[in-house]
Every structure is written in C-alpha cells, then in structure tokens.
Amino acid sequence: MPENNDSPKAKRVYIPLFVTVVAFAMLVVGIWSGEPGDVWQKAVSICLSCIGIG
Numbered sequence: 700m701p702e703n704n705d706s707p708k709a710k711r712v713y714i715p716l717f718v719t720v721v722a723f724a725m726l727v728v729g730i731w732s733g734e735p736g737d738v739w740q741k742a743v744s745i746c747l748s749c750i751g752i753g
Contacts, residue, residue, distance in 0.1 A: 729735075
C-alpha cells in the first residue's frame with residue numbers, strides 16, 4: 700500500500716519547512732524595509748545610556 704500524504708509523519712516534515720519559509724520571508728521583508736539601521740541606532744543609544752554617556 701502506498702503511504703498516505705495526510706499521515707502524521709508527512710505533517711512533521713511540512714510544518715518545520717513552512718515555518719522556516721515564513722521566517723525567511725519575514726527576515727527579507729525586514730531587511731528590505733531598512734529595519735537593521737533602526738535596530739543599530741537603538742542599540743547604540745541604549746549602550747551609550749548604560750555607560751552614562753548618552
């Protein structure tokens with residue numbers, strides 16, 4: 700008998716693949732919209748205020 704594609708084993712393969720593809724797409728959209736620059740500026744601001752300069 701051929702294996703049914705709706706088996707739990709098949710779902711265990713597709714769910715991590717789907718989550719990985721969605722995460723990669725969100726990463727690309729974030730980079731494309733310029734988020735790394737904003738995050739860097741906030742990190743610099745927090746670090747400077749932690750050591751008492753900013």
